[in-house]
Amino acid sequence: MASKQKGNVDIAAVAKAAKVSPSTVSRTFNHPGLVSPATRKKINRAVQKLGYIRNRAAQTMHGKRSATIGLVVPTINHAIFAEVIQAFSDSIGKEGFSLLLASHGYDLDREYAMVRKFLEHRVDGVALIGLEHSDATARLIAQQEIPAMAIWNYAEDAAWPCVGADNRQAGRMAAEHLLALGHRDIGLIFPDTHGNDRARHRLSAVLETLEAAGITVPQARKSEAPYSVAQAKQAALDLLAGPSRPTALLCGNDVIAQGALFGAQKRGLKVPQELSVMGIGDFNGSADIEPGLSTVRIPAETIGTLAGAQFTRFITSDAPEPFRLCCDLEQIIRGTTGPAQAASLSRAGRWKGR
The missing domain is CATH 3.40.50.2300 (Response regulator)
Incomplete structure (x- = not known):
């Protein structure tokens, strides 16, 4: 068990224990790159042994940085x-x-x-x-x-x-990928854009890109979900309900896209054969879900x-x-996006067989 330190330990005590000057101890704290690794190691051992804590408040009062x-x-x-x-x-x-x-x-x-x-x-x-x-x-x-x-x-x-x-560019890239695959009936799931310029810039760029291709997204194809896999899954379930559904879902980020993927799978849809799902972000785990998430890497x-x-x-x-x-x-294409024609044919086959 470590013994309690009697009295206040100051920088001079640390310097004495490490056998260096007080200015070297100070430099180690404030500009560690200017002190050799060996010297820093000696000073850190002394600091740990003595239980020294820097008085940040006193430093700030004297105009020094708090680091x-x-x-x-x-x-x-x-x-x-x-x-x-x-x-x-x-x-x-x-x-x-x-x-x-x-x-x-x-x-x-x-x-x-x-x-x-x-x-x-x-x-x-x-x-x-x-x-x-x-x-x-x-x-x-x-x-x-x-x-x-x-x-x-x-x-x-x-x-x-x-x-x-550039979050506008991220939105454009996501929309352009789906357009290049032939998708024209695209559903959107984005978070609330109030106070969130990242989501707002992506969404506005997506809508502008689709409009430039002659596509207007109806309100019935738009849904809002917070940064929650569970709530994004429910939003996707709602968008995919009924006989008329989009061939692709474009999501404001990868968290929402993961929820959308789970929603599609809950509906029994094959991804990407029957529905494409596109995210934005490429967060940790996006490559590891099945199938791997297509996205725009930030x-x-x-x-x-x-x-x-x-x-x-x-x-x-x-x-x-x-x-x-x-x-x-960077556009990262994995397993959740595919040609729109395959999705349309799969959907037509399903309804023909009923």
């Missing part, structure tokens, strides 16, 4: 943002920063409260998902002059530095890694330069 970055995401309930969170955390960790994480449940008022809480903890910067935020959040960040950035979305005219993908790990590296550089620079980086998308 923490706050990240607010819409949800941590699904794999949607898991990769980007992990990659962002790993990336800032390499520069000596720690991550504070919160979720707002797709509620922009709650997002404001989370940002405010982070600022009370004296974070060095705030990263948010997407480019749509409440006026209160934008005003708070401007008033406090805190470094801020947007992750996941890209826009050339973004108000904050950003690293992400490079979450790349986005998180680049965002972390750029943001820490932005925070620590004496003359920070805003950045706006757009990551490439």
Whole structure:
């Protein structure tokens, strides 16, 4: 059992135990890349042995950085943002920063409260998902002059530095794939787009792409589902009820697409022979379901890694330069999409045999 440390352990005690100077200990915490691995290892052993804890509050009062970055995401309930969170955390960790994480449940008022809480903890910067935020959040960040950035979305005219993908392009690519397979009767399952610019941009691009091909999606072919496999499954069951059904379902993300696939299978439909299912995202697990999900890959790990590296550089620079980086998308074709003609013939055969 470890013995309790008597009195307060300061940086000088750590330096003495590690047989280095106090400035080297400080450098290890604030700029680990400037200290050799062997020296860092000695200092970390001393820190663990003595139970030393840095006084962040005192450092902040003296104008020093807290070495923490706050990240607010819409949800941590699904794999949607898991990769980007992990990659962002790993990336800032390499520069000596720690991550504070919160979720707002797709509620922009709650997002404001989370940002405010982070600022009370004296974070060095705030990263948010997407480019749509409440006026209160934008005003708070401007008033406090805190470094801020947007992750996941890209826009050339973004108000904050950003690293992400073009969600309109993702919607276009998904729709173009189904059109290229001959699908003209396409059902849509998307989440509520209020306060969610990712979903709104994808949906608007899908509708524009289909309209350019002479296709108007009737209201009966549109359904709304949150980021829930179970509720997306029910939405698909409703869209696929009755003799008249679409030959394809285009979903706002892979979580919804997985639910749609399960709904189709519940109806006894063969995918893709009788129904194609298309997602957007290519999250962990999308390749492992049966059949593997066709989707548009948003490079979450790349986005998180680049965002972390750029943001820490932005925070620590004496003359920070805003950045706006757009990551490439990729169409991933697996087993859930096939020619529309096969679906139409299969449906006709079914009804002919009844």
